[in-house]
Amino acid sequence: MLRWMIVLMLALALIGWLSPFLRRIGLGRLPGDIHFVRGGREYNFPFASSLLLSALLTLLIHLLH
Numbered sequence: 001m002l003r004w005m006i007v008l009m010l011a012l013a014l015i016g017w018l019s020p021f022l023r024r025i026g027l028g029r030l031p032g033d034i035h036f037v038r039g040g041r042e043y044n045f046p047f048a049s050s051l052l053l054s055a056l057l058t059l060l061i062h063l064l065h
Helices: 002-024 047-064
Strands: 033-038 041-046
Touching (some): 033 047
Antiparallel strands (some): 033 041
16 A cells, blocks of 8 residues: 555656656647636646546557567
């Protein structure tokens, strides 16, 4: 259980670090990605971008395997 929590935290940190780059190439602004501002804070829920990245990574892993 602790191992999964560490992996989750590292993945979230990596996503946060890569977020400006991914936004520059268009991810995070796809139809299906939710973005809103409330109380001076920005909230992003990149559902479509996550599905696209997951599909691309799955395809890449299958091609390399």
